[in-house]
Amino acid sequence: MDEAGWDVEPGDEIEPVVQAVGRLLKVCRESAGMRVADLGEVTGYGEDMIRKMENGTRIPRPEFLDRADQVLRAQGHLRAFAEDMRKARYPKKVRELAHMEGRAVEMLLYSTHNIHGLLQTPEYMRALYEVRHPPLSEDVIEREIAGRVGRQSVFDREPAPSLSFIQEQVTLERPIGGKAVLRRQLEHLLAVSRLRRVSLQIMPTEREEHAGMHGLVEVLKFSDGTAIGRSEGAFNGRPVESPRDLRILESRYGMIRAQALPPRESQAFIEQALGRL
Incomplete structure (x- = not known):
């Protein structure tokens, strides 16, 4: 590049x-x-x-x-x-997402296959983009990484938004980029999980009942009372803003959160995952 x-x-x-x-x-x-x-x-x-x-x-x-x-x-x-x-320099879709995240006062974010973008280290980001097929050019990879890193300024906002993350257990175990990259990623997760306005929970694979089997759920709430959300398994994956549709997503997220490990147990789970690397 x-x-x-x-x-x-x-x-x-x-x-x-x-x-x-x-x-x-x-x-x-x-x-x-x-x-x-x-x-x-x-x-x-x-x-x-x-x-x-x-x-x-x-x-x-x-x-x-x-x-x-x-x-x-x-x-x-x-x-x-x-x-x-x-x-x-950030792709248009990233700028639009960053704008919404910059306005949000509360975010509900459930991720399935990867660590959520707001929680990723640059090394982990690069590893994810480098395994894409068909392969991405170095120019595109650099631009996507820059955009994703820029979005993480949400943690530095004042007043800070309330952030709730739920991660599938497998995202802590798949060694994207190698064990060294995963280790630094898990250490970063622990650090973020200790921030006052952040709740990070892990959904164990052994759960027999799981309300998130339809895929990711994201809901962003704004100070004027409006919100926007999306889910892979609802409304054809398109973003929704109506109170009725948002209630469905929030209900689904609430059930996933209730089924996941509580924050303190989740921190211990991440520490155990680190110990196995």
């Missing part, structure tokens, strides 16, 4: 902003009397990448904008767009 940035997704609403940054970059470069090759030489990027950025088809990394601002003496005009480009 070229370190200059990521390609713009066609039709993305962020595209006009990326194009505006590209035009500004070109104006600053020409005002400084530099050719594309000159800017490439001093910043360490190829001419083709710089042309793509100036044409608005490539999203510049914040680090590139900072360097270009210095080299072109842009007086902070390029650097001012660093945060916008940091958000633009």
Whole structure:
């Protein structure tokens, strides 16, 4: 992957902003009397990448904008767009999800096959993306990881949302990326489980009664009383917002939570899983 940035997704609403940054970059470069090759030489990027950025088809990394601002003496005009480009590098679907998670005051999150994205370490994320079929390009993997890591800022919010996670036992045992990656992932789970606004529960495989056999359940509640939710086994997997549909999802989640191990027992379960690695 070229370190200059990521390609713009066609039709993305962020595209006009990326194009505006590209035009500004070109104006600053020409005002400084530099050719594309000159800017490439001093910043360490190829001419083709710089042309793509100036044409608005490539999203510049914040680090590139900072360097270009210095080299072109842009007086902070390029650097001012660093945060916008940091958000633009996330895939559109990730930005939309991050926006909703950023608004939520309460989240109910039940995961089946993998550790939930908000709980994943970067190493675990990479391992998951690298086993995808058909294989993903390195560029796509890097962009997806950046987006997922960015979503985890939800833990740093003030006031913090109330977060309830339920994980299937198998997600603690499948060594995605190898045992070392899994060990660090489980250590991270323990650390997160001890946060005051987080409840983390484990659903043991031995449970004979299990209300989550239809797949993941997610419900995000907002401060204005509205909410949005989805489940693989309800409403054809599409997001729902009506009070009636949300009651169904919350009822299902409540039953799964009642059947799972309580938080303290879940922490002990994770510690035991660590001891077996």
